[in-house]
Amino acid sequence: MEIAPGSPASYHEKSRLPSPTAYDGSTLASASSPGIRPAAFRNKHHWHKRLAWKKSVKPSNKTVIRKLEDHPIGYPRQSAFADSDESFMIFRRFGYIHARLLMQRQDELRQLEDELEEMDKVDSKSDAGQLCLQSREMDDRRSRREQGASRSALLHKIEDVALRYGELLQQAQNLVAMNKPPMREQISLRTYIENRQCLVEAESAFAYHKEDLVTLRPGRDHSFVDAFVEHLLKEYPCKPLKETASKSHDPRVRYFTRGRINAFVTLIITSIILALLVVPIWLLYHFSVSFNATRSNVLCMGVLLVATLVFSAVLSLFTKARRHEVLAASAGYCAVLVVFVGNIGNAGISDGMSLS
Numbered sequence: 230m231e232i233a234p235g236s237p238a239s240y241h242e243k244s245r246l247p248s249p250t251a252y253d254g255s256t257l258a259s260a261s262s263p264g265i266r267p268a269a270f271r272n273k274h275h276w277h278k279r280l281a282w283k284k285s286v287k288p289s290n291k292t293v294i295r296k297l298e299d300h301p302i303g304y305p306r307q308s309a310f311a312d313s314d315e316s317f318m319i320f321r322r323f324g325y326i327h328a329r330l331l332m333q334r335q336d337e338l339r340q341l342e343d344e345l346e347e348m349d350k351v352d353s354k355s356d357a358g359q360l361c362l363q364s365r366e367m368d369d370r371r372s373r374r375e376q377g378a379s380r381s382a383l384l385h386k387i388e389d390v391a392l393r394y395g396e397l398l399q400q401a402q403n404l405v406a407m408n409k410p411p412m413r414e415q416i417s418l419r420t421y422i423e424n425r426q427c428l429v430e431a432e433s434a435f436a437y438h439k440e441d442l443v444t445l446r447p448g449r450d451h452s453f454v455d456a457f458v459e460h461l462l463k464e465y466p467c468k469p470l471k472e473t474a475s476k477s478h479d480p481r482v483r484y485f486t487r488g489r490i491n492a493f494v495t496l497i498i499t500s501i502i503l504a505l506l507v508v509p510i511w512l513l514y515h516f517s518v519s520f521n522a523t524r525s526n527v528l529c530m531g532v533l534l535v536a537t538l539v540f541s542a543v544l545s546l547f548t549k550a551r552r553h554e555v556l557a558a559s560a561g562y563c564a565v566l567v568v569f570v571g572n573i574g575n576a577g578i579s580d581g582m583s584l585s
Contacts, residue, residue, distance in 0.1 A: 318445035334394035410444035
């Protein structure tokens with residue numbers, strides 16, 4: 230039976246339809262039920278509280294600094310002093326000991342080499358020995374039959390000595406390639422040893438082996454500028470950072486903040502590079518437009534000579550560039566200045582022709 234819209238039957242059918250439902254956390258009920266809306270809102274607020282992200286805790290800026298005074302006098306304090314700054318990581322490389330051991334292993338190898346050559350000569354004089362020289366398997370069989378010295382055993386002995394000799398060679402090469410500590414760092418180490426007397430005289434004498442000392446501090450391209458900045462800080466001290474000052478309460482022990490020194494050195498290097506590029510170009514332009522051709526050419530040649538000389542000196546002092554690298558860089562720098570002078574001359578000629 231069809232029911233027309235708006236009729237009472239249609240109204241009653243609509244009233245039978247299920248109303249929208251809401252979940253209150255325990256039962257499924259109609260949203261039109263009394264009291265269901267407040268319960269749903271309370272449940273929603275409860276779950277939001279449970280699923281809310283916790284606020285991140287800001288990490289602490291606390292830093293653990295090893296203080297010299299916390300260690301007893303002796304090797305503990307001396308070790309703490311060496312670890313307090315990379316400039317104090319100075320030790321002996323014992324070059325004489327390594328040379329002596331290398332000489333010992335070298336002569337042992339020489340003796341074993343002579344024995345091997347003598348054994349080969351003896352075997353070459355007989356047919357059976359010649360066969361052993363041509364076949365390793367035959368040589369091993371003869372060695373098992375005979376109880377005397379065998380070539381295989383001699384080769385194993387040579388291998389052991391040669392491996393130890395090679396390790397010593399590699400170690401000695403690495404030690405020789407390590408950086409030598411600057412004199413200012415050696416003086417600082419000696420001053421601390423003499424004033425604090427953490428070690429007995431015989432065991433603190435390592436600091437006076439000037440030619441045998443090496444430093445674990447990595448070499449820098451601008452170590453000359455580092456020394457200059459540290460000298461300025463000694464003459465005109467400034468307040469160090471809190472972490473740096475907390476390494477020692479002794480007023481006679483002064484630490485420099487490495488980050489500040491590196492930043493100031495970088496500023497100096499940048500200023501020098503800028504000056505080497507701007508000042509010669511400005512002088513060349515000023516001489517070219519202010520004087521006549523003959524005098525300006527002489528002055529420009531002088532500027533080119535001085536600027537190239539200063540540029541080469543800066544490369545040699547502030548970097549680890551090799552000779553051919555310094556030569557190539559100086560030639561390129563001079564070529565840039567020459568091209569600039571040539572462009573200025575061509576522009577002057579063109580201006581003169583247009584005015585005429």
